[in-house]
Amino acid sequence: MSLEAPAETSPLAPLATELRATLGDAILEISENWGHLIVRVPPDKRPETLAVLKALGFDFYNFACGVDWPDENELEVFDNVYATKTQARVTVKCRVPRDDPKVPTATGVYGGSDWHEREAWELFGIVFVGHPRLRRLLLADWQEGFPMRKDEVLRARVEKPWPGEFFEA
Amino acid sequence: MTHWILIPLQSVVILVAVLLSTGVLLYGLLKIHSRIMNRVGPMYAGRFHGVGQPIAEFLKPIQKEDIVPTLADAPVFRLAPLIALVPAFLVFAVIPIAPGIVGANIDLGLFYVLAISALSAIAIVMAAYGSASKFTLVGGLRAVGQIIAYELPIVLGAVSVAMLAGSLSLTKIVEAQNVPFAIWPFPFGAIAFGMFMVASFAEVMWNPFDMPAAESEIVTGPYTEYSGMRFIFFYMSEFAHVVALSALATILFLGGWKGPILPPVLWFLIKVVAFGVFFIWVRFTMPRLREDQLQKLAWKLLIPLGLVNVLGIAVIKVVFG
Amino acid sequence: MTDVTTKGYFTATTERDISTGDMVLNIGPQHPSTHGVLRVVVRLDGERVVEAEPVLGYMHRAFEKLAEQRSAMQNTALFNRLDWISGFCNEVPYCIACEKLAGIEVPKRARVQRVILFELTRLASHSLFCGVFGLELGALTAPMYGYRDREYALDLLEMVTGQRMHTNWSRIGGVKEDFPEGFYERVPAILEYYRTRVEQWLGFLIDNDVFVERTRGIGTLPQDVALEYGVSGPNLRASGVAIDARKEEEYLGYAEYDFDIPVGEYGDCFDRYVQRVREMWESCNIIEQALEDLGPGPINTGVGRTFKVPAGEIYIRAEGPRGETGYYLISNGGREPYRLKIRTGSFSNISVLPYLLKNIYVPDIVAILGSLDFVVGDVDR
Numbered sequence: 108m109s110l111e112a113p114a115e116t117s118p119l120a121p122l123a124t125e126l127r128a129t130l131g132d133a134i135l136e137i138s139e140n141w142g143h144l145i146v147r148v149p150p151d152k153r154p155e156t157l158a159v160l161k162a163l164g165f166d167f168y169n170f171a172c173g174v175d176w177p178d179e180n181e182l183e184v185f186d187n188v189y190a191t192k193t194q195a196r197v198t199v200k201c202r203v204p205r206d207d208p209k210v211p212t213a214t215g216v217y218g219g220s221d222w223h224e225r226e227a228w229e230l231f232g233i234v235f236v237g238h239p240r241l242r243r244l245l246l247a248d249w250q251e252g253f254p255m256r257k258d259e260v261l262r263a264r265v266e267k268p269w270p271g272e273f274f275e276a
Numbered sequence: 277m278t279h280w281i282l283i284p285l286q287s288v289v290i291l292v293a294v295l296l297s298t299g300v301l302l303y304g305l306l307k308i309h310s311r312i313m314n315r316v317g318p319m320y321a322g323r324f325h326g327v328g329q330p331i332a333e334f335l336k337p338i339q340k341e342d343i344v345p346t347l348a349d350a351p352v353f354r355l356a357p358l359i360a361l362v363p364a365f366l367v368f369a370v371i372p373i374a375p376g377i378v379g380a381n382i383d384l385g386l387f388y389v390l391a392i393s394a395l396s397a398i399a400i401v402m403a404a405y406g407s408a409s410k411f412t413l414v415g416g417l418r419a420v421g422q423i424i425a426y427e428l429p430i431v432l433g434a435v436s437v438a439m440l441a442g443s444l445s446l447t448k449i450v451e452a453q454n455v456p457f458a459i460w461p462f463p464f465g466a467i468a469f470g471m472f473m474v475a476s477f478a479e480v481m482w483n484p485f486d487m488p489a490a491e492s493e494i495v496t497g498p499y500t501e502y503s504g505m506r507f508i509f510f511y512m513s514e515f516a517h518v519v520a521l522s523a524l525a526t527i528l529f530l531g532g533w534k535g536p537i538l539p540p541v542l543w544f545l546i547k548v549v550a551f552g553v554f555f556i557w558v559r560f561t562m563p564r565l566r567e568d569q570l571q572k573l574a575w576k577l578l579i580p581l582g583l584v585n586v587l588g589i590a591v592i593k594v595v596f597g
Numbered sequence: 598m599t600d601v602t603t604k605g606y607f608t609a610t611t612e613r614d615i616s617t618g619d620m621v622l623n624i625g626p627q628h629p630s631t632h633g634v635l636r637v638v639v640r641l642d643g644e645r646v647v648e649a650e651p652v653l654g655y656m657h658r659a660f661e662k663l664a665e666q667r668s669a670m671q672n673t674a675l676f677n678r679l680d681w682i683s684g685f686c687n688e689v690p691y692c693i694a695c696e697k698l699a700g701i702e703v704p705k706r707a708r709v710q711r712v713i714l715f716e717l718t719r720l721a722s723h724s725l726f727c728g729v730f731g732l733e734l735g736a737l738t739a740p741m742y743g744y745r746d747r748e749y750a751l752d753l754l755e756m757v758t759g760q761r762m763h764t765n766w767s768r769i770g771g772v773k774e775d776f777p778e779g780f781y782e783r784v785p786a787i788l789e790y791y792r793t794r795v796e797q798w799l800g801f802l803i804d805n806d807v808f809v810e811r812t813r814g815i816g817t818l819p820q821d822v823a824l825e826y827g828v829s830g831p832n833l834r835a836s837g838v839a840i841d842a843r844k845e846e847e848y849l850g851y852a853e854y855d856f857d858i859p860v861g862e863y864g865d866c867f868d869r870y871v872q873r874v875r876e877m878w879e880s881c882n883i884i885e886q887a888l889e890d891l892g893p894g895p896i897n898t899g900v901g902r903t904f905k906v907p908a909g910e911i912y913i914r915a916e917g918p919r920g921e922t923g924y925y926l927i928s929n930g931g932r933e934p935y936r937l938k939i940r941t942g943s944f945s946n947i948s949v950l951p952y953l954l955k956n957i958y959v960p961d962i963v964a965i966l967g968s969l970d971f972v973v974g975d976v977d978r
Contacts, residue, residue: 140909141911141912166821166824166825167824168824168826168827169923169940170827170925170940170945172938174927174935185925185938187940191838191840198912218822219826221948222948230661243654244654245654245977245978246654246657247654254659255661255662261662261663261666312738315741410622411622414622414644483735484735484807487960560738561736561738562735562805563736563805563807563808563811564735564807564811564960566810566958566961567960569810569811
């Protein structure tokens with residue numbers, strides 16, 4: 108999906124130019140999508156980009172999530188931040204290879220990314236390097252695998268032979 | 277000298293009367309707090325507006341399984357309900373409901389009442405410790421702290437009245453109130469009354485001093501592990517305490533059985549019922565105080581106030597005779 | 598431990614290491630107080646909380662994975678189960694996301710109906726909060742009043758949608774059906790009732806000294822912490838930040854209506870309580886204006902059964918009673934969404950619990966949990 112860079116008249120254009128000025132080569136792509144800005148950066152630049160955005164007034168940390176792209180053999184990490192004063196929204200995206208998904212953590216920049224990164228780790232397997240305590244948030248201890256990856260089948264849709272599944276507690 | 281047969285007879289009568297009054301209080305509680313909450317309360321038990329509900333509440337736990345947790349200290353666990361229940365009933369031996377109608381007309385009636393009702397604190401500690409659970413321990417410690425802190429305001433309030441009346445005997449205290457709805461000299465009587473009422477809420481652990489029991493985070497506090505008949509013993513002791521404190525309040529502050537037209541026993545009952553309704557009313561209206569707030573209330577406000585009150589009464593008595 | 602034998606008895610007892618260790622207490626997951634199955638592991642030093650950590654996941658139902666298995670139209674049945682107390686409020690942003698990607702224009706009547714039902718659900722949810730918050734603090738009568746107040750809004754919802762909680766009413770392209778007969782006549786009386794109740798709620802607990810002592814200064818959430826953790830909804834506004842998605846996003850349809858955003862001052866439990874009561878008042882205003890705004894017209898553009906969301910990605914959010922409910926929808930043109938990230942208010946709201954639950958008493962934990970007004974279904978999805 109290719110998106111276009113912000114037009115000259117768009118209210119996000121000054122923001123885009125400022126980001127390009129501050130981050131320079133770190134940015135792979137800036138595009139505008141439905142009134143929001145999407146900034147694509149290499150994974151090791153994620154905390155830096157978020158720090159720059161925070162300094163620019165993006166004080167509200169919305170969420171972080173992962174996306175699985177099996178065709179391209181990559182996992183993607185999103186961060187969605189919002190500026191309360193200017194009502195601007197930016198999504199920061201990073202892609203990592205599926206067999207070695209390591210992304211530096213953003214907990215140093217936004218404290219709220221703590222739980223979101225834990226969730227992304229347990230659902231997708233993305234390792235956030237430098238996270239204070241990366242451990243399970245939503246899944247139970249006995250659950251294995253990374254459920255949200257596309258190759259993990261939703262258990263409810265798979266027929267089980269009799270007598271079904273049961274646990275030895 | 278009364279005939280020896282009268283003593284067990286009187287005891288049985290008092291016991292039955294207390295049980296009945298506990299049942300009536302329970303029914304009143306259910307109906308009144310339902311009305312406060314804008315609902316009707318029990319309607320089916322006993323066919324007429326739920327009058328059989330207290331009987332049902334008593335009969336149901338009797339037939340429950342007797343559970344003692346494995347890690348619990350069994351003798352302590354089993355003994356605690358009895359130690360909670362018996363003093364609550366013993367108090368009624370000296371409460372006079374009419375001139376001449378009293379179980380034992382002893383000269384130290386007030387002292388006896390205050391001493392016996394203080395025994396319930398031990399029962400709570402036994403329940404809390406014997407249940408072998410962190411929640412009960414936390415709840416029990418809170419309860420004991422609360423009860424000990426509020427013993428003093430009750431005692432000081434009662435002592436103020438005793439000083440004003442000049443006697444510790446409950447009958448004589450009532451007789452010393454020469455107005456039907458007695459007014460001790462202002463402000464000493466009012467202060468003593470206020471302290472006594474606030475502290476009695478804390479003694480029975482009803483809202484706003486509900487912290488140890490029925491608390492949202494420690495379930496039922498020290499009584500969490502109790503079920504069936506043992507739980508009913510605790511429950512009954514709480515209600516008996518409420519009745520006892522209402523009776524004590526009427527005797528100390530409201531003139532006991534004194535009143536114009538109706539027979540004295542009826543006046544006494546009316547006043548006790550009024551206090552019971554007041555207890556229920558406040559219980560379902562006020563939120564809870566946090567335990568440090570209620571401790572502050574006791575130690576920083578009520579006890580100094582009580583001491584000043586007693587001192588003032590002593591001065592008045594010495595100066596004016 | 599100091600050496601006891603070499604000293605005298607009294608010095609030994611005072612210098613001996615009376616170590617009172619911290620006690621680790623589990624509050625929940627099964628508990629009369631927490632709003633569902635939330636477990637908070639607290640470390641207590643006597644009655645003071647040293648640190649607390651919420652343990653989530655007891656209600657994880659894998660909504661995001663489920664959403665990837667169902668077609669775009671089937672998903673609307675799923676999302677009212679997220680924050681079940683305000684069921685309708687969760688469906689709306691998802692429908693709007695699909696509509697925007699597909700370029701569907703929702704008819705005005707459908708948009709106004711969405712607003713009315715949204716605000717009715719908000720009234721129901723805030724009434725429940727007022728009642729249950731009183732219960733957490735020990736006012737045993739308050740929840741009864743809260744449940745009774747909620748019944749009036751639920752009656753209206755049942756009249757329109759047939760359901761009290763899981764309304765399943767919003768569709769891609771509009772809503773399911775039009776208002777039934779007799780709906781317009783019933784609403785003004787109920788709004789009048791809610792307005793009276795707002796004043797009564799304010800008087801019921803605010804003038805109560807015990808209530809004020811239990812909530813003032815407890816659980817103060819400063820603005821910067823709230824923003825950093827993504828706290829939204831009444832919790833954020835009580836801390837002084839005037840953000841409301843209803844004013845900022847036009848697609849929700851609130852642009853024509855005149856209403857205020859109440860803002861709190863300190864962000865403690867008291868402010869959060871007052872905030873929600875004042876928002877109930879504003880909701881009544883909105884419903885009144887929306888009813889007058891209802892013009893004739895269709896209520897659904899009639900999207901077909903073989904509807905597929907075109908490729909694209911979008912983030913749409915709505916201001917639910919719990920906070921901001923947002924859906925980041927990534928579609929690749931297939932039958933099902935490729936990835937649907939559900940951003941719920943309660944999840945971010947309780948991520949500040951480790952910050953808030955420090956150096957407080959145990960009863961304050963209950964007060965703070967109650968004042969944050971979260972639902973575990975929203976947290977665990």
